[in-house]
Amino acid sequence: MLISVTVNGQERTADVEPRTLLCYLVRDELSLTGTHVGCDTTSCGACTVLLDGVPVKSCTVLAVQVDGQELMTVEGLEQAGDLHPLQKGFWESHGLQCGFCTPGMLMTTYALLERNPDPTEDEIRRAISGNLCRCTGYQNIVKAVQYAAPLVREKREAAREVAR
Amino acid sequence: MALETTELRPLGKSIKRKEDARLVRGQGRFLDDIKLPRMLYLALVRSPYAHARIVGIDTARARALPGVHLVLTGEDLAKLNLAWMPTLAGDKQMVLATDKVLFQYQEVAAVIADTRALAEDGAALVEVTYDPLPVVVDPRRALEPDAPVLRDDREQRDNHIFHWEVGERAATDEALRASAVVVKESIRMPRVHPAPVEPCGCIADYDGAMGKLTWYVTSQAPHAHRTVLAMVAGLPEHKIHVISPDVGGGFGNKVPVFPGYVAAIVGSISLGRPVKWVETRTENLTSTNFARDYFMDVELGADDKGRVTALKVTTVADHGAFDAAADPTKYPAGLFSIVTGSYDFPTAFAEVDAAYTNKAPGGIAYRCSFRVTEASFLIERAMNSLALKLGVDPADLRFQNFIGSDRFPYDSPLGWTYDSGNYAATLNRALDMIDYRALRQEQAERRARGEFMGIGISTFTEIVGAGPSQSFDILGIKMFDSCEIRVHPTGKVIARLGTRHQGQGHETTFAQIIAEELGLSTEDVLVEEGDTDTAPYGLGTYASRSTPTAGGAAALAARRVRDKGRKIAAHLLEVSDDEVEWDGQRFYAAGAPEHAVSMAEVSLAAYTNLPAGMEPGLEATFYYDPPNLTFPNGAYVAVVDIDKGTGEAKVRRFVAVDDCGTVINPMVVEGQIHGGLTEGFAIAFMQEIAFDEDGNCLAPNFTEYLVPTAVEAPKWETDRTVTPSPHHPIGAKGVGESPNVGSPAAFANAVMDALSPLGVTNLDIPLFPWKIWEVLRQHGVTE
Structure with missing residues (x-):
C-alpha cells in the first residue's frame, strides 16, 4: 500500500504492507534509525516519535495510519547544525548513558515543552513516565529538561520578535 | 556543533562525554541499525512447555512459505555437531532442542526469511508435537532424592550441579555455639533480569570465498565471544571478526553466547548471505539470562x-x-x-x-x-x-x-x-x-x-x-585487560582497549586517563573498543572490571609512551635522559623549566627527528594483569x-x-x-x-x-x-x-x-x- 508522509519537513512516500508498524516504516523504509525498538508492548517508549506534534509509540501505530500526516523524529531536532536545547541539555546534564532510550526521551520532552514551556519537576517526571531508562535513574534527565526549558522559551520569544 | 570539552589535566574533572555527540542526535549505531545487502532475518520457534518430550517437528508448511529460505532444527544442527554448545560455566546448553525441552520459551527451531515479519510467519507455521513431563521449578525440590531427573544427557542421575564451600565449617559451628547471641534468617534473593532497553541480537555475515565470518553482536566481551565461537564452530579465530557496535545497555545480559547467535551463524554459512537475529522483549526476559x-x-x-x-x-x-x-x-x-x-x-x-x-x-x-x-x-x-x-x-x-x-x-x-x-x-x-x-x-x-x-x-x-591471573580465568583465558596507544605525528592519539562499554562512558573516561598521563586534552584522544580486528585482546566490560583492569592498562601504556617521549625530549632539549623532567604537560630540562617541549612536539620528532639508533614511531601496548x-x-x-x-x-x-x-x-x-x-x-x-x-x-x-x-x-x-x-x-x-x-x-x-x-x-x-x-x-x- 502506497502512503505519503511528511517526515521532518520532507515529503516521503513508501510502499508498505498493511501490517507494517510505524517504527519499521521509520527505521527500515525511511532509514531513520534514531528511533529505536525496545519492547514491542508499548511499555518502553524508545520508539516515540511525534505524529502531528503528538508523541506516539511508533511500535503501536500502523504505518498506513500515518498516510497524509506529519512525522517528526529525533533526526529532525537539530536545525542547520544547531542542536536543539534539549539535545544540549541531555549532553550538558549527563542525561544519557547508553543512549538507546534517548531519542524517545527527546521526542517526549520536546512535546512537553511545546505544551508546557515551564514544567515543574513533577510535571517532567509525569511526562516521561511512558519512557523507560535503565541507565540514568531519570534524575539527570529531569535536569536536562530543566536546562532546556528556558532556552526553548527564549527561542520562542525571539521567533515572536522576528514575527512582529 | 560540538560543545566544548577540551581541557588539559582532565583526570578528576566532570568532562562532558564525547560519545554523546552522536547519541543525542540519534546517530548511534546500534546492532539493529545495521542493514547489510542481501540480509535475511531469523526468528525462533520456542517451546510453550517447561518440560516436555518432543514427539515430532513438522517444518513442511514453514518451508513452503514464499520468502522462507531455511528452517533449522536441532537435528540439522546435530549433523554439524552444533545441537549443543558449551556454556561459560563449563556445562553445555541445547542450541535447538532435539529430544526434549527443559524450560518454557526454549529454542526449538529457527526460520530464516526475507523479512523479519516473514520469518515470524514461518516460525508460526512450524508444528511441534510435545508430550509434557513433570516440572520442577523450586531448586530445593530439585535436590530432593525423589525429584524427577531433568538432564538425561548427564551421567549423574540427579539435579545437583555443584557443591562449593569456603572457610572453616567446624570452627564456625563452634564459634556460633559459644556466641551469646545468634540470629538466624532465611534470606531470598529472587530471580531478576538485567533487561537493558536494547535487546540482544546479532548479524552473522559469512564470506565463503575468503572463509571469513564477520559477526556484529550486542557484546560486552567481543574477544571472549570470538574465542568461544572459534571453539564452538570450529572456525579459525583470525577469520572471525567480531564487531560490537554501540550497545544499548548490558548489565551482564550481553556476556553469554545465546542459541539465536549460533543459529544465525549456521544460517549465514549455509545460505551465503547475512542473517540478522534480534530478540523481542519477551524472548529477552524469558530466555537470555x-x-x-x-x-x-x-x-x-x-x-x-x-x-x-x-x-x-x-x-x-x-x-x-x-x-x-x-x-x-x-x-x-x-x-x-x-x-x-x-x-x-x-x-x-x-x-x-x-x-x-x-x-x-x-x-x-x-x-x-x-x-x-x-x-x-x-x-x-x-x-x-x-x-x-x-x-x-x-x-x-x-x-x-x-x-x-x-x-x-x-x-x-x-x-x-x-x-x-x-x-x-x-x-x-x-x-x-x-x-x-x-x-x-x-x-x-x-x-x-x-x-x-x-x-x-x-x-x-x-x-x-x-582479575589477577593466578586465580581468575574464563574457559582458561586469564582475566587481564589491555590497551594499545598510537600517537600520530601531530600528537593526536588513537587508543584501543579490550573492553566494550555499554553506556559507561569509556570514550571519555579512558581518554581522560590517557590525556592526563600524556599532558594532552581529552579531545586529542580517540578511544575505540569493540572491534576484534583492531583492539588488543581483553575479556570485556562487566563485573565493574573495566577501570580496574583496562583503566590500569591505559595508564601504564601511556606511561610507556611517555618513557619513550622522555628520551626523544632529551634529544630535542639536548640534555641527557636523566636531566629531563615532566611537569604533567611538558618535558623540560632540569633546572630550566622554560626550556621545554610538549608531547605534540615530541610526537612529531618521533616520526621526523629521532635520536640516532632509536626505533621510529610512538606507540605502546600494555596487557595489565592486576595484582x-x-x-x-x-x-x-x-x-x-x-x-x-x-x-x-x-x-x-x-x-x-x-x-x-x-x-x-x-x-x-x-x-x-x-x-x-x-x-x-x-x-x-x-x-x-x-x-x-x-x-x-x-x-x-x-x-x-x-x-x-x-x-x-x-x-x-x-x-x-x-x-x-x-x-x-x-x-x-x-x-x-x-x-x-x-x-x-x-x-x-x-x-x-x-x-x-x-x-x-x-x-x-x-x-x-x-x-x-x-x-x-x-x-x-x-x-
Whole structure:
C-alpha cells in the first residue's frame, strides 16, 4: 500500500504492507534509525516519535495510519547544525548513558515543552513516565529538561520578535 | 556543533562525554541499525512447555512459505555437531532442542526469511508435537532424592550441579555455639533480569570465498565471544571478526553466547548471505539470562557486647535448565565469599549447592561482580536482624564491628585481601547528610502515633576488577585487560582497549586517563573498543572490571609512551635522559623549566627527528594483569514511610556515599550511582521473574516485569569519600555496580525497621505493597 508522509519537513512516500508498524516504516523504509525498538508492548517508549506534534509509540501505530500526516523524529531536532536545547541539555546534564532510550526521551520532552514551556519537576517526571531508562535513574534527565526549558522559551520569544 | 570539552589535566574533572555527540542526535549505531545487502532475518520457534518430550517437528508448511529460505532444527544442527554448545560455566546448553525441552520459551527451531515479519510467519507455521513431563521449578525440590531427573544427557542421575564451600565449617559451628547471641534468617534473593532497553541480537555475515565470518553482536566481551565461537564452530579465530557496535545497555545480559547467535551463524554459512537475529522483549526476559535466584540461610553470632563472632551461610542456587552462569572458572558461586562484608569476623563459613530446574538458564552477574549482590544483601540484612535482636542502633552496631581503617590491607576470613577503605568515615558522612539522629527522634514520635516509618542502612564492601591471573580465568583465558596507544605525528592519539562499554562512558573516561598521563586534552584522544580486528585482546566490560583492569592498562601504556617521549625530549632539549623532567604537560630540562617541549612536539620528532639508533614511531601496548581486586564500598541510608492503607513503602529520602578510590570523572560516577540505585530500588520493590508450578514464566514482558519510571524512581542524594586503591596505577576502583549491590539491603532494612514494632524481622523481596499490607492486616493496623 502506497502512503505519503511528511517526515521532518520532507515529503516521503513508501510502499508498505498493511501490517507494517510505524517504527519499521521509520527505521527500515525511511532509514531513520534514531528511533529505536525496545519492547514491542508499548511499555518502553524508545520508539516515540511525534505524529502531528503528538508523541506516539511508533511500535503501536500502523504505518498506513500515518498516510497524509506529519512525522517528526529525533533526526529532525537539530536545525542547520544547531542542536536543539534539549539535545544540549541531555549532553550538558549527563542525561544519557547508553543512549538507546534517548531519542524517545527527546521526542517526549520536546512535546512537553511545546505544551508546557515551564514544567515543574513533577510535571517532567509525569511526562516521561511512558519512557523507560535503565541507565540514568531519570534524575539527570529531569535536569536536562530543566536546562532546556528556558532556552526553548527564549527561542520562542525571539521567533515572536522576528514575527512582529 | 560540538560543545566544548577540551581541557588539559582532565583526570578528576566532570568532562562532558564525547560519545554523546552522536547519541543525542540519534546517530548511534546500534546492532539493529545495521542493514547489510542481501540480509535475511531469523526468528525462533520456542517451546510453550517447561518440560516436555518432543514427539515430532513438522517444518513442511514453514518451508513452503514464499520468502522462507531455511528452517533449522536441532537435528540439522546435530549433523554439524552444533545441537549443543558449551556454556561459560563449563556445562553445555541445547542450541535447538532435539529430544526434549527443559524450560518454557526454549529454542526449538529457527526460520530464516526475507523479512523479519516473514520469518515470524514461518516460525508460526512450524508444528511441534510435545508430550509434557513433570516440572520442577523450586531448586530445593530439585535436590530432593525423589525429584524427577531433568538432564538425561548427564551421567549423574540427579539435579545437583555443584557443591562449593569456603572457610572453616567446624570452627564456625563452634564459634556460633559459644556466641551469646545468634540470629538466624532465611534470606531470598529472587530471580531478576538485567533487561537493558536494547535487546540482544546479532548479524552473522559469512564470506565463503575468503572463509571469513564477520559477526556484529550486542557484546560486552567481543574477544571472549570470538574465542568461544572459534571453539564452538570450529572456525579459525583470525577469520572471525567480531564487531560490537554501540550497545544499548548490558548489565551482564550481553556476556553469554545465546542459541539465536549460533543459529544465525549456521544460517549465514549455509545460505551465503547475512542473517540478522534480534530478540523481542519477551524472548529477552524469558530466555537470555536471568540473575540471582539464591536461597540463603544465615546464622550470625555475636558476643554479649554486640561484637560479631562468626558467620555461617548455607545456600541453594537455582541455575535453571543449563548452568550458563558467567563466573570465573575457579569460582562457581562467583565472589560470594565477600559475604563477611565490611565487618571484622574472626571466623566464617559459606557453602552453595546449585541445582537444575525447568527454568531459563543462567545466572549471570547482573550489574554485579559475580554473586556479590547476593552476598552483600545477605550480610547487610543479617546485620539488621542482629541489631533488632540486640536492641541496638544499626549504625552503632556497624561502627562497632567495622574493619578499622588502620587494618588495611585486611585479610578476610574467607580468603580476600581488601585493598583499602575507611568505612567509619563513609558511614559518618552518610549519617550527617541525612541527619540520622534527628530522623531517629522523628521515628520515635511517629511510632508513638502509630505510624510506620523506617530507616535502613547498608554499609557494603564490593569486590571488583576480575582479575589477577593466578586465580581468575574464563574457559582458561586469564582475566587481564589491555590497551594499545598510537600517537600520530601531530600528537593526536588513537587508543584501543579490550573492553566494550555499554553506556559507561569509556570514550571519555579512558581518554581522560590517557590525556592526563600524556599532558594532552581529552579531545586529542580517540578511544575505540569493540572491534576484534583492531583492539588488543581483553575479556570485556562487566563485573565493574573495566577501570580496574583496562583503566590500569591505559595508564601504564601511556606511561610507556611517555618513557619513550622522555628520551626523544632529551634529544630535542639536548640534555641527557636523566636531566629531563615532566611537569604533567611538558618535558623540560632540569633546572630550566622554560626550556621545554610538549608531547605534540615530541610526537612529531618521533616520526621526523629521532635520536640516532632509536626505533621510529610512538606507540605502546600494555596487557595489565592486576595484582589484586579492588574493594569499593559505600554507606547507604534509606528512609521509608509505609502507607497503612495500601502497604506501599514510599521512599522519602536516600543518601548514597560511595568510595571508589580515585574518581576519573565525577559526573560519570554520579550517573552510574543514580542508575544502579534505581535498579536496586526495582529489585527491592517491584521485580521478580516468577514462575507458576507448571513452569510458566509470569513476567515475560514489561507489563509484568516492572521497570521503574521517572514517577516511581526516588530522588538520590549522593556524595563520596576517596580512599584510593594502593595497587591500581591511578588508585581507582570499579564503581558501576556498587549502587545495585548495596542498595537493595538498604531498602529492605528500612521496611523491616518500619515494621519492627510488629516483631517482623524478615520479608522476602520484592516488597510489593500487598506483601506489606498483609503484614499490617495480620496485626490489625491497616487503615
